[in-house]
Amino acid sequence: MRALLFILLILPQLAFAASPKEVVKERVDAVIAILKDPRLQGAEKEGIRRERIKAVVKGVFDFEEMSRRSLGRYWRRATEGERKRFVDLFTKLLERQYLDKLNAYHNEKILYTKEKVRGRIALVKTLVISQDGTEIPIDYRMVRRDGRWYVYDIVVEGVSLVANYNSQFREILRKSSMEALLKDLERKVERD
Numbered sequence: 669m670r671a672l673l674f675i676l677l678i679l680p681q682l683a684f685a686a687s688p689k690e691v692v693k694e695r696v697d698a699v700i701a702i703l704k705d706p707r708l709q710g711a712e713k714e715g716i717r718r719e720r721i722k723a724v725v726k727g728v729f730d731f732e733e734m735s736r737r738s739l740g741r742y743w744r745r746a747t748e749g750e751r752k753r754f755v756d757l758f759t760k761l762l763e764r765q766y767l768d769k770l771n772a773y774h775n776e777k778i779l780y781t782k783e784k785v786r787g788r789i790a791l792v793k794t795l796v797i798s799q800d801g802t803e804i805p806i807d808y809r810m811v812r813r814d815g816r817w818y819v820y821d822i823v824v825e826g827v828s829l830v831a832n833y834n835s836q837f838r839e840i841l842r843k844s845s846m847e848a849l850l851k852d853l854e855r856k857v858e859r860d
Contacts, residue, residue, distance in 0.1 A: 688790035688810045689783040691817045695728040696778060696794075703773050718767050725766065730818035731759040733811060737820060738833040742841050750846050757853040758833075764857070774799060788812045 686694070699721055702708060708717045735755045736743045746754065782793040790810040795803055809821035809828075821830040840849045 686817070687783060688785060688808075688817045689780050689792050691728060691810070692792045692794070692808050692819070693780050695724055698724045699770065700773070700778075703770060721767060721770065722763055725763065728817075728819055729762075730811060730813070730820050731755060731762065733818065733820040734758070734762065734830060737830045739837055739841075740834050742837065742846070746846055750850065753850055754846075754853070757850065757857055760857045761853060762829075790817060 702717060702720045702724070705717075707713075708720070732755050735751075735758045738758065739746065739754065743751065776799070777797040779795040779797065780792065781795055782791075784791045784793075788811055790812070792808040792810065794806045794808070796806055797803055805823075805825060807823040808819050809823065809830075810817045811820050812818075821828055823829070837849060840852065
């Protein structure tokens with residue numbers, strides 16, 4: 669009985685102890701399974717497919733950390749309400765963009781090539797190989813929080829998502845205000 673109790677107590681901890689590469693692979697495989705599921709094919713099933721993918725993505729992306737890094741020094745200057753609103757809008761924008769890119773998936777092969785861990789920070793390198801043999805490197809930058817690994821940036825062919833947005837947001841905030849940036853994000857989310 670004690671052995672069973674010990675196993676039941678330790679299993680959740682083992683699940684949390686997954687390596688960064690294992691976390692990325694598990695989530696990417698789950699998204700691909702949704703995309704390939706014959707029961708979820710067709711335009712009429714797109715809403716269901718998108719909601720299932722969102723659930724998978726929310727479990728591995730740290731949208732608050734992505735938001736904080738995308739705003740850089742302006743994060744500290746924002747009020748708590750502005751931060752909350754920004755995280756909500758930025759999350760919606762990123763989810764929509766991510767889901768739109770997934771619609772272009774056509775049985776590409778994904779190789780999980782390397783994992784580097786330095787304390788609480790990790791990098792998982794992958795290579796997406798298209799049907800015509802084109803190789804696209806995609807790196808996942810991760811942070812460990814509460815014993816689990818979360819993605820806070822994606823680097824596609826050497827271009828960081830967070831750095832790209834940081835540059836755009838910094839330019840807007842340098843010329844205008846946080847309220848102007850939030851209204852711009854609202855327009856983008858509503859339009860997309």
